[in-house]
Amino acid sequence: MRATTLHGPQDIRLSEVPDPTIEADTDAIVKVVAGCICGSDLWPYRGLNDIVPGNTIGHECVGVVEEVGSAVSSFRPGDFVVVPFDHCDNTCVHCAAGMQAACTHLGFTTSGQAEFARVSQAEGSLVKTDGMPDAALIPSLLALTDVMATGWHAAISAGVGPGSTAVVVGDGAVGLCGVLAAKQLGAERIIAMSRHEPRQAVARRFGATDVVAERDKEGVARIMELTGGVGADSVLECVGTGDSMKTAFKIARPGSTVGFVGVPHDVVLPVQAMFGRNIGLAGGMAPVRKYLPELLELVTTGAIDPGLVFDSTLPLDQVADGYAAMDERRAIKVLLQP
């Protein structure tokens, strides 16, 4: 099949690789209808993570079931499915406790930017739509496989509730979905930290009541001013750098929680400040499957449209252009059509 492969820094290619196959009776093979590029794919693309040259890449996709293993009974070829980037059996002790991201059979989509993807633990992981979805819904369904569920996890972890004030640090697709999640969870005031006009526009469309373009010290001062010196009831940290985390803890009000979903890079947590001001930290890799049924309902009823984070759609053979566009922040998020 044609699949995206990474060979070194900035060296991303569309290659011919063997089709994925059923390796365990719990697997399914999905024919990808739409895949996409994630902000976290940029870390290896930029040479900041170790890679195995030639490996396929891409952990987000939706598509049609092509084949299932003998232990998969709820899905059959032809079903349209949403594939959580983190696969789980949805029955183990951690899944049962609602932490599917720590499933004892955890697996990941590894060829989402390709023609086919293997899903381990298909029975527990997949969620199917009611028939073939309208083409217009595809971007929003695709967003559920990672970024929307991750933004939702940030908002849930940060304890966003009705009438509250939430600040979202980070204007990538996850941060924007965090705005949408905060809105859906009833936040009354939602402050998006963003200095990029196209992202500000999506943030406002998703429910941001205020946009703060300043960063670091100036950004903190502006948030404190906007919250009457109190700080935010909830902070969604959707970046994962040392600077963004510092900002998050400075704008969180005493007794609140920072919900973090950006893979941490060079982060030192301010434990003394957390103790002194009773600011908690919660979150991590999103248990996508946990949230999928609820989010799918919100998408199919039109209550949310997270697909708006895709501001670029490319055929799969232009995947390298897609990476470059995201790397240079010319695109928020790129959808790929095999």
Next chain:
Amino acid sequence: MRATTLHGPQDIRLSEVPDPTIEADTDAIVKVVAGCICGSDLWPYRGLNDIVPGNTIGHECVGVVEEVGSAVSSFRPGDFVVVPFDHCDNTCVHCAAGMQAACTHLGFTTSGQAEFARVSQAEGSLVKTDGMPDAALIPSLLALTDVMATGWHAAISAGVGPGSTAVVVGDGAVGLCGVLAAKQLGAERIIAMSRHEPRQAVARRFGATDVVAERDKEGVARIMELTGGVGADSVLECVGTGDSMKTAFKIARPGSTVGFVGVPHDVVLPVQAMFGRNIGLAGGMAPVRKYLPELLELVTTGAIDPGLVFDSTLPLDQVADGYAAMDERRAIKVLLQP
């Protein structure tokens, strides 16, 4: 008055100092009936915190109101009061949100190991008993001023709920009160980490179902064995050292929260592990006043008896012996009678 003063490492004395006086109309002066020594007093006593030589020490006391400022209307001379170590107005934006430890008028008891103590924000801080309490209740009332409220805060922050498994790291008075709090909040299994027989006995009396004497790697292995490889639903970190915090994160199950109340010393939080396993951190300095009405009810009805953490009672003039006994771990907690 006679008051405990600290002059240098291990140099603790009973001295004659001026009586505290009403400095603001929100103050009250309390004649101390019982004070005590806190584990956190050992940091300056050991020379590990900066001190001002000759300053009074002691942040826990109960007693009788001697005098009140003109803005104090709910208390009058003769009232028996429990004094939260952290004073608050109980009306500011942070108090109203339940985070009295971050009150905009935050103050502290600074001469609890003395004959008299000044309470700032008396109206918001103090809680009085229904008449003069029985002498037998004094230790438990005294425990409410800090350690019991702090153990409670650890349990609440860690999300201890009915039927859950809680592990308490630390067998000081706060850790023991954490056991009592976990029991009261419905934990079904409570594992106390302690290798000191007298403390193990109190832990069991407070509701510990298991005691783990091993520490560090061996302690972690034992807890994982006891929890069937899953880890604890809630971890109460009641020490504040790097080692205890490491242990706490290793025994917490994915998706759970470490509640921390030990002032952190040399702690580096394992942000990658927290992210990868979705383990949160919450807690900090306890908002004592928030919990006082509920805890006072539990004490006066005999539902809890946190006063059992006091295994030594000394007249105030033997305060130096009390510090030495706690420093050498010969006593769990020392009650002082002026």
